[in-house]
Amino acid sequence: MSNGDKTTGSAWTGLHYRRSLASRVTLLTTVAVGFAVSVVAFAAYATVRTQTINSLDESLRSRANQAASRDTLDVLAEQRIPSWALGAADVKIIFINASTNPAFLQSADTSDTFGLGRTEIRVARGLEEDSARTVYAAGERWRVVAVNAGEDQALVLAQSLESTDRMLDRLGLVMLLFGIAGMIIAGLAGWAVARNGLRPVRRLTASVEAIARTQRLEPIPIEGSDEVARLASAFNEMLRALAASQHRQRQLVADAGHELRTPLTSLRTNLDLLVQADAQAGLSAESRAELLDDVRGQINEMTTLIGDLVELAREEPVTPTVEPVELTAVVQQAITRVRRRADIEFNVRMAPWWVTGDADALERAVTNLLDNAAKWSPAGGTVTVTLHEGTLMVGDEGPGIALQDLPHVFERFYRSTESRSMPGSGLGLSIVRSVAERHGGIVRAGTGPGGGAGFWFSVPGSSVPPTDNDREVLVGS
Structure with a gap:
């Protein structure tokens, strides 16, 4: 990873953990619901669009097959009878005769053949039973269905997709609005859940902060048996261990002070006697030796006591050799x-x-x-x-x-x-x-x-x- 990538990753990690837990829960809930709504909306839109096109194809194919079965198809083609006269006012009719070269295409309404070509000619020549595709003509999208109407003949019905596109556009807009509304509702719900769900955590945090501020190692009240209660119980165990350790330290200091007071007092008394005796020159050699032996013994006792205190004050040896x-x-x-x-x-x-x-x-x-x-x-x-x-x-x-x-x-x-x-x-x-x-x-x-x-x-x-x-x-x- 390059330095730039590391810097970016560190910045993102820092930004992520600087956010509060409630905001992260809200954000994750909103993103999850937004993704789910987007997937559902896209799937619904694709399904409706596919079903609408398939339904239109079936309708055009059925009408084309009915029209192609009439014996008067050639007469209708020659006389250019408009589609409304055949009960097909919403479509345009095109006749294909593939026996000529090039193939003869004739529209019953206009001279526009909607860019028909090789696909429809293959249907006319019997290479395919029917065909359905979308073409662009006169600035519009048309759905074109061709069916075989006899030897080297095909009947083509073309219907504009303008109304279908308007319906799909409205559907897409409705789904977009519902998706946005769903994300907003999900964000509000996530915020409410995070706020209410993290209330025990906030209470626990406040209790811990109070303990840190006052240094009173009192147990925290435990409510329920969920993860937060387990955390509070573990924290109480830590408080008990800390209180016991603090009590041992205070007891050690108090006991050490009590034990040190006696030899220190005796040592000071003996030293005072030595000083007074030197000043008055009235202490015999035997008494002086006895006092010095007593002082030496008390110093040795204090040295042993201090060594024992140092040994007990640490949990492990400073440099253990195992x-x-x-x-x-x-x-x-x-x-x-x-x-x-x-x-x-x-x-x-x-x-x-x-x-x-x-x-x-x-x-x-x-x-x-x-x-x-x-x-x-x-x-x-x-x-x-x-x-x-x-x-x-x-x-x-x-x-x-x-x-x-x-x-x-x-x-x-x-x-x-x-x-x-x-x-x-x-x-x-x-x-x-x-x-x-x-x-x-x-x-x-x-x-x-x-x-x-x-x-x-x-x-x-x-x-x-x-x-x-x-x-x-x-x-x-």
Whole structure:
């Protein structure tokens, strides 16, 4: 397509979509009805015209056959008796004698033979039984019918088409007027149908505009069960999802502010003590070291909290790396990391399991489960870790999870009464659930084999490592 064609097409598309839906419905209705009326009018006009000409031909042919059967045809031809004397005042009679060369043509009324020629001579010579055609003579259109009247003779009747043409012209004018009237009525009807039919759409549009203006995510009233009602229902579903997302965002901000307030207050208090002690020179080295360790711990806690908030604030990782991951290696790395900072033992039993996903996210989720188990286990206790057919179980020897807390352990910032005095932000298990769902898996909590808390983290995969073909498909996807 040339640049000019593209420009024209773009302009037409823009013009088409700048028109309102009601105007497009009206225009399409008018065009459709106009086309249908035109086709019907043309078909009716052609049918009437054909039937009128055929009826005229049959009338002329019948009269010509009756006249040609008389024995006095030669006498009539020789005496040039006018057509009105033969009961044919509305036609002209012509006699053809094809025995001579050239053929002898004689009109009973005038010397005008209406341009007769080879077609009528063929009828006179018996090559054709009869003929009918339209000729132009004396500025008029004539319908000429010729019938065989004996050996080398033919009788021709010619009738003017002036009255027929006037009738057809009037018929065409009437059909044109009716067609125009039909198009106008169709346009008005299309406009009325579009206006009334699109009234629910206008109400829906007004409701949506009101929601966009006021930002009040209230459901739209639904009337009926048609397509507009389905659209309104779908929009209400979107509003509910948007309201839930907005509520989660506000709750996240509120909870984050509440959780950050405590370490920030403690951090500010400790810094104020350090400043006052430096000013008064009355703080011992041990007290200073203790305060600095406290400040360092609070900074680490805030860093962890901010990292967890960033992880939960996004639906997907910023740069996800999807690849085959051996879950046993991920669990082993997480155990090594947690063992460095916790005085506990790990009882590990694992079977190979390959997962397609993000290795970093999986390691973070497993680390959070192990950190949670280490936090609740007594000093020198044992954390049980098993991996069997894609289900990772982490159990501790702590007090376990209370029944009233069990439904809420994976909620953001949820902390039981016992855990409020312990370090943590209440986001670790929420991250575990988010990672599990992102990998098509699930996580659940309960009582572990050691009587403490138990967590089961399941993700789909396979015990067989992927082949080279599987890796190529994974990379291509």
